[in-house]
Amino acid sequence: MAGGKKQTPRVRPNVLITGTPGTGKSTTAAALAEATNFRHICVGDLVKEKNLHDGWDDKFDAYIINEDLVCDELEDVMVAGGNIVDYHGCDFFPERWFDRVVVLQTENTALFDRLTKRGYSGTKLSNNIECEIFQVILEEAQDSYKMEIVSALQSNTLEDISSNVASLTDWIRTWQP
Numbered sequence: 210m211a212g213g214k215k216q217t218p219r220v221r222p223n224v225l226i227t228g229t230p231g232t233g234k235s236t237t238a239a240a241l242a243e244a245t246n247f248r249h250i251c252v253g254d255l256v257k258e259k260n261l262h263d264g265w266d267d268k269f270d271a272y273i274i275n276e277d278l279v280c281d282e283l284e285d286v287m288v289a290g291g292n293i294v295d296y297h298g299c300d301f302f303p304e305r306w307f308d309r310v311v312v313l314q315t316e317n318t319a320l321f322d323r324l325t326k327r328g329y330s331g332t333k334l335s336n337n338i339e340c341e342i343f344q345v346i347l348e349e350a351q352d353s354y355k356m357e358i359v360s361a362l363q364s365n366t367l368e369d370i371s372s373n374v375a376s377l378t379d380w381i382r383t384w385q386p
């Protein structure tokens with residue numbers, strides 16, 4: 210290849226678990242990583258631990274993520290494969306990183322209860338509920354990745370988590386590079 214370094218194709222896939230906060234990304238990703246022996250990368254935690262942000266946004270009550278720093282930090286492990294990444298956004302990762310993109314979805318009343326328990330209120334609570342009603346993350350995923358790798362999964366009950374983890378584990382086990 211002229212000028213470029215040829216990358217060995219990964220032998221294990223990378224999965225992105227995305228969705229509105231509170232839909233169960235971390236819970237699902239942790240269980241899936243345990244079932245498959247894959248690495249669980251919670252991007253929100255990584256941003257805090259490694260300071261991959263540009264400070265705190267008072268308006269949104271959250272860190273201002275530095276997307277370039279996050280992508281640089283993760284490039285080598287993503288090229289190697291075998292990762293379950295969880296984050297409530299998906300449009301800034303390189304498309305080539307992911308073999309499957311899962312958007313978790315939760316009914317409003319359940320999501321409202323989960324976020325209230327987490328201490329969300331006011332604008333932060335209503336912004337997240339609206340994000341879910343208008344399927345913002347699903348649209349973002351469909352705009353950012355090939356249609357055939359994006360799927361929406363319901364995450365309303367603990368049984369949903371078990372069945373989502375079981376079907377994703379099967380998918381990972383039968384994945385071919």
Ligand SMILES: Nc1ncnc2c1ncn2[C@@H]1O[C@H](COP(=O)(O)OP(=O)(O)O)[C@@H](O)[C@H]1O
Nearest residue numbers: 230231232233234235236323364365366367370
């Ligand atoms: N499908 C589900 N059924 C019941 N409770 C759930 C479900 N998904 C998540 N929860 C609960 O909701 C809260 C938020 O889950 P979490 O995995 O942290 O969501 P996220 O990572 O999307 O913000 C946790 O207390 C978790 O136990």
